[in-house]
Amino acid sequence: MLKLTRKVEYALIALRHIQSKGDENISSAKEIADAYGIPAQLLAKVLQQLAREKIIDPVQGPAGGYRMKKDLESINLTDFFELLEGPVGLMDCFFDSNCNQHAQCNIKSPILKINDSIRTLLDKMSVADVMK
Amino acid sequence: MLKLTRKVEYALIALRHIQSKGDENISSAKEIADAYGIPAQLLAKVLQQLAREKIIDPVQGPAGGYRMKKDLESINLTDFFELLEGPVGLMDCFFDSNCNQHAQCNIKSPILKINDSIRTLLDKMSVADVMK
DNA sequence: TCTTTATGGGACTTTTTTAGTCCTATTTAG
DNA sequence: CTAAATAGGACTAAAAAAGTCCCATAAAGA
Numbered sequence: 001m002l003k004l005t006r007k008v009e010y011a012l013i014a015l016r017h018i019q020s021k022g023d024e025n026i027s028s029a030k031e032i033a034d035a036y037g038i039p040a041q042l043l044a045k046v047l048q049q050l051a052r053e054k055i056i057d058p059v060q061g062p063a064g065g066y067r068m069k070k071d072l073e074s075i076n077l078t079d080f081f082e083l084l085e086g087p088v089g090l091m092d093c094f095f096d097s098n099c100n101q102h103a104q105c106n107i108k109s110p111i112l113k114i115n116d117s118i119r120t121l122l123d124k125m126s127v128a129d130v131m132k
Numbered sequence: 133m134l135k136l137t138r139k140v141e142y143a144l145i146a147l148r149h150i151q152s153k154g155d156e157n158i159s160s161a162k163e164i165a166d167a168y169g170i171p172a173q174l175l176a177k178v179l180q181q182l183a184r185e186k187i188i189d190p191v192q193g194p195a196g197g198y199r200m201k202k203d204l205e206s207i208n209l210t211d212f213f214e215l216l217e218g219p220v221g222l223m224d225c226f227f228d229s230n231c232n233q234h235a236q237c238n239i240k241s242p243i244l245k246i247n248d249s250i251r252t253l254l255d256k257m258s259v260a261d262v263m264k
Numbered sequence: 265t266c267t268t269t270a271t272g273g274g275a276c277t278t279t280t281t282t283a284g285t286c287c288t289a290t291t292t293a294g
Numbered sequence: 295c296t297a298a299a300t301a302g303g304a305c306t307a308a309a310a311a312a313g314t315c316c317c318a319t320a321a322a323g324a
Contacts, residue, residue, distance in 0.1 A: 006283065030298090042285085058301090060290080063294095064291085130245050171312080177273080192272090192321060267322105270321085280309105281310075284308085290299100291300075292300105293298090293299100
């Protein structure tokens with residue numbers, strides 16, 4: 001439980017790599033995939049997603065790749081996780097209005113409490129924080 | 133991400149139900165399953181697990197069921213989650229020594245930080261806390 | 265003592281989610 | 295032009311979660 005998916009893991013690895021190369025250099029998906037033993041196609045998709053979110057800047061063509069765009073200090077972990085994995089929450093039911101147990105459910109508020117606590121925690125941490 | 137499994141959800145629902153019935157009453161798996169629309173066999177397994185962990189006390193035979201045993205104040209959420217779902221951690225790699233990326237991995241300590249923060253948070257909350 | 269209703273638990277199947285692959289465009293440096 | 299990169303849809307495979315089936319044991323009550 002409370003596991004992150006590979007997408008997040010790969011994104012963090014890639015961002016750290018790109019950042020370490022500095023602003024003037026470009027890192028390609030293939031280069032990163034090779035360096036860390038990550039499936040190239042899958043990493044490519046993750047990087048494309050980060051590019052769509054304006055976190056990194058894509059450069060097309062040969063010798064292309066990505067460089068940093070957004071300051072990682074400005075991205076909190078809740079947003080970062082949600083961008084890659086969808087809603088952060090302990091239970092589906094808070095995002096799924098079709099829950100068929102609304103009436104009888106006796107744990108909604110308990111779960112919301114844990115939920116809020118975790119979100120609050122992640123809100124206060126930036127992607128940059130976890131890379132320090 | 134950060135989702136709890138149904139096991140935990142069912143366990144919380146059941147514990148709250150059993151507790152609400154008071155010490156002198158017994159709640160059967162079937163009674164609880166019917167009341168909340170939970171698959172009975174699945175709930176049965178969850179309750180058996182809680183019984184093995186001495187959280188509830190089983191009573192066999194007809195008119196049997198379960199009653200509370202351990203004080204829910206004394207069970208923190210980390211232990212509770214782990215008992216039902218295995219290790220609480222963001223990534224498998226911290227529990228899986230076969231990880232083939234040890235050498236190149238550049239995110240171990242970042243992830244450990246998030247991990248520790250969440251565990252610390254859950255350590256400080258008891259099962260009773262979330263039911264208040 | 266037999267029947268019924270409960271827990272205990274192994275083995276299995278189905279469903280859902282995650283991970284990974286395949287294929288085809290498009291862009292652009294050389 | 296060609297080669298190497300991003301962009302992205304569609305698909306397949308693998309893993310995890312959810313749920314089912316089946317049988318054993320316990321014990322209350324007729």
